[in-house]
Amino acid sequence: MQVPPGLPHVLHFLALLSPPVILVFIVSYFFPIPIWATILLSIASVPAYLAFHISHKYSKEKRRAAAIGAAFPPSYNGVKFGNFDLLVMFQNIYANGYLGDGLTDAHAELGGTFNLRILWDNNILTNDANVIKAVLATEFPNFIKGKHFQAFMNSVLGTGVFNTDGDMWKFHRQMTRPFFSRDRISHFDIFEKHSDDAIAKMRERLREGQAVDFQDLIWRFTLDSASEFLFGACIDHLSSNLPYPPNTPQAATNNDQETSADRFAHAFARAQDTIAKRGRMGHIWPFLEIFSNKTADDMKIVDDFLNPILQQAVENYTKDKEAGLIKENESEEVKDDETFLDHLVRTTTDSQILHDEILNILIAGRDTTAGTLTFAVYFLCMYPHILERLRKEILEAVGPSRRPDYDDIKDMKYLRAFLNEVLRLYPAVPFNVRYAINDTTMPNPDPNGKPFFIPAGTPITYSVLLMHRRTDYWGEDAHVFDPDRFLDDRLQRLIANPFIFLPFNAGPRICLGQQFAYNEMSFFLIRLLQNFSGMDSQLDIQTLPPKEWAQFPGRKGMDKFFPKSHLTAYSKDGMWVKMKEAEPAS
Template identity: 55%
Template sequence: MPSSIPRSKVPPGLPSVLKATGNNLLPAVLVVAGARVLSNTSGTDIGTGWVALAAMLSIPLVYVWRIVYRDWSFKRRAAAMGAVMAPNRVGKRIGNLDILKKGVDAFNGNGWPGEGFWDGLDEYGPLHIVALLWDPVYLTHDANVVKTVLASDFPTFDKGEAFRETVHSVLGVGVFNADGEMWKFHRTMTRPYFTRDRITHFEMFDRHADLALKKMKERFRSGHALDFQDLISRFTLDSATEFLFGQCVHSLKTDLPYAYNDPVAARVVRTRSSADRFAEAFLNAQNALAMRLRKGWVWHFSELTKDASAEAMEEVDAYLQPILEEAIRKNKSQIGNVASGKEKDAENETLLDHLTKLTDDPVVLHDETLNILIAGRDTTAATLTFVVYLLCMYPEVFKRLRAEVLQHIGPTQMPSFDDIRSMKYLRAVINETLRLYPVVPFNVRVANKDTTVPNPDPTKPRVFVPANIGVAYSVFMMHRRKDYWGPDAAYFDPDRWIDERLNKYFTANPFIFLPFNAGPRICLGQQFAYNEMSFFLIRLLQNFSHMELDLSAQPPEARPPPEWAGAEGQKGVEKIVPKAHLTLYVHGGLWVKMTEAERDG
């Protein structure tokens, strides 16, 4: 096994820019070559200045011709399929630079998710085209289009080469960015491990939850606010690394941060553990990917000399490498035990144990475990963060949910699978949080051939989607559409998952709710996530009788801008700034205070 995961030393933006530059300079090269041939064969002396001028003009002229021809070709091919083109959003600056700038600014600043690139949905419709520097992409939050892309026409839509290139330095060729046979291979490897509930999961959740609750109580007893997002990210990181590798990073055992305005923060020098460095690097790598995805093809120019994810991935790889080596070594030693009946108990087998039975390729193991770690850790942490945020915002929901916990389970008992399945309001609170704050708010698929998707206007022909063009979709925005969820779609109301609205909206069209994706790529760990989230929330509400936001502890740069006030729905009452890299999170952390529940005896 190699001593480290092999990584290219070539900056990721350079090859694509050089290739594009070569393609764009080709007309000028042909002009110069043609002039030389003409001069040699005819004896005509063509002035150097004229040749240089013609060569320079040829570059933009040919580029414009390519765009015009491409657009004409799209229309011709659409007509041949009896389809129409989607509306085209046009910005105020050349190449739609104003739209690109607004999208990047919203990501870097305190922009609401969906601002910038997605602003045109009201004006241009739920399916339209925006071309950033003349590179077109479809934007949609139409459920029928999303259903087609993810399920009914699944073979036609891939993650795509551009997406794989963008995320390769972090995700490699794992299940989330693989296509075709490679995707089937990764999916086949991991699916058997998620086919049944394991009681060991609950035992694992309980151990890590006990430590998390202990840390919370210590902090609250001393009168200080706590960043719940940081704590729950540690809980899910510890659970995920134990689940995946059988080796926990023990991030909950390190010191928790204090609020920026807490006097203790200036006196306490926190020692950054290996778990802290790994978690920070993990986040930084995802931020690098998020910025690339928002810039579109332009990101190549910003990484001509340096890979923005390289430093973070060195830290991530340093953590993963010895674990992978040990897993491969352990599997080889286990092979000899199979015949003698000493094979490891499957109930206690980690996911990495399972994977090493199928391959000993360190790159495949590295990419697959990292992909699942992002899914298993970040998505669960994000949802639990927003659940607690909403419970603080809506104390009547907190009281009702806590009453259900105490009624079904009591103040101290560990919940079982059956307990969790019987708690309808708990599932309603989680689902409503996932509706308003889906962990993967934006995603994209690329057509691998010319195709069509349903027209949002059913009276018109289907919409043409050319081969190699992306269809970006937003479940964040789809989950807030009034025609899908009713006039109160923008507001938090768990009862919509219990009362008559459930059958009226969701049951009638399940594709309006896709927090775990859909179709063949639906999340394999969906039930695992529901179990982990439910388990921790039960433990949390058993131990605390009151919770509230500590808005004074929220960093000033992480507070909602004044212009959000009065907006419809959650945006108008937001106390935090939701942001997204690959997954949704709270900018600056979620600072809370809680009151311990009184116990008899």
């Protein structure tokens, strides 16, 4: 029986609070103190001890900051005890608000970097490119995912590459890198197979006169592509029925035939949402999981699907090795016909390492790409002139039916600019975090100000989404969707400071699958616009933002969908569209 994930953390917390209580009972043993007084003193000693501990901690941090000529970033303060009102506010924003709400106003008032103390813990938030550069690159050895991050992610990500530090992270990175080191023809075979299936599925539904939830479709496409790429066994999520719009009679049949692929996909999504909620709750989440693991039921569904595949791969490798078909010095070589799992088992046969690494890469290879393609289609619906220009480039470079290859994609400048602009306004991972190992400082944008002090153990939460929309980095039109900014003179802003655009992270932990993702997204968009010449958002079906959002500046006031995020960004309740089929080539 597994120990619930919250229990060890709660016991550790109680142990930290025990010294004053123990001291009271020791004193009562030697002195005649009534039982009622002992109990009252024990209860009173805990908050007194906490107050002393917090005050002493702040005092030490201020002295350490002063010793190196630094100062804390400005503070974002609430009105309730321990800034508990801010914790409640951000939970409400997650449920009902726009991405970045609460932080946007704080940045406008306090600058690119500020300290948000929740329940007396330092939490540094930043959208400053120079601070993010330091965290991800120039001071990389001093910043880790850390034990707090790993604790709430562990029941899903385990010890995979996105949830480890130090030697274990290096091991996973080294194990994974060779498979992403070059473009392989087999990748394009996978893209073609599943994009053609997805487009056929979409065309069939559109010919019924019904709208299609493009987000649901593209999640299926990326899950099928990722599963075949990773372990050579397609989950075949595209084979199940697409959902009908919720305002149609047929919608009653949407859940009639749930397949094993549906169960896997839905369980995996729920598990990710659960661990993301833990992260937003901070130190409170363990108290909500003292007696149960909220990811357990969903991860059982995931594991029941995945573990037999992993077991079969290990058995196949063992048989081939015993038969002398595998040489010891081949472990670093990647063969054209092998899957990612085939490659991994030649590095390790540890079932837990294989399990965790596959799930980590599945999230990276599926959710991020699906989200970006969903937002890409939204922008094509909103800006027909951009769709027309992009389709023109596709038809001139590839034609109306030919399969694109790597050179085609590499040469299509507007397609790359279009994808970059999608990733700028809606990066796949809007928020991320690192923890400082040792005391350090971060650059202060005020040339006359002291550098910002970051105490050891402090998290720095950085928002690529908010950084990508800063007008001082991108110009006054930063909130306008315009792919030409990556082609005209405005590109000089990015050339002057490459760290203002980080859709794939940066530094030693930069995404290994960056080019794979560009290839997959480009391939699908080319196939899509070879088959369809126009598209429209179905706003009567789409879950729209609250009407009052229209009065706000920027994308919050512009966009006609409700953006959300757990680990990655997505559209609430899907992205409902209709598309016009292209005329056959004469």
